[in-house]
Amino acid sequence: MAARSKARKRAFQILFEADQRDSAVTAVLADWIRHARTDERQPPVGEYTMQLVEGYAEHADRIDELIATYAVGWTLDRMPSVDRNLLRLGAYELIWEDDVPDAVVIDEAVQLAKEFSTDDSPTFVNGLLGRLKELKPTLKRV
Secondary structure, three states: OOHHHHHHHHHHHHHHHHHHHOOOHHHHHHHHHHHHHHOOOOOOOOHHHHHHHHHHHHHHHHHHHHHHHHOOOOOOOOOOHHHHHHHHHHHHHHHHOOOOOHHHHHHHHHHHHHHHOOOOHHHHHHHHHHHHHHHHHHOOOO
16 A cells, blocks of 8 residues: 555544544544554554644634535535545545645545445545535635
């Protein structure tokens, strides 16, 4: 697995854990970093993982607003937690990380959905991130 793919997977796991614990993603990130430093069995948290988690944390309200606006027929609370957090991560990377091709961001999110979520999730994640990609030039990067 490529380094950035691993970073995305770990960032997703941190976002998911924070969502499940109802904790701040930055607090969970700090826990992961601390565990990696004190337990040699834990792999270190890479720079790109930190960049993704911290970037999401900085824009979390706007990202949730975008997902809620364009997820037709779904509220954030009704979405499976896995999908919600994959969309959060994908939306952040799609809109705020200009050095990553949009197609790569969407494909990676879809692959994670295939690995961690329901049979319908890859299509849902692909469709919503595809819509955000189309709207990207008009979306405010607040």
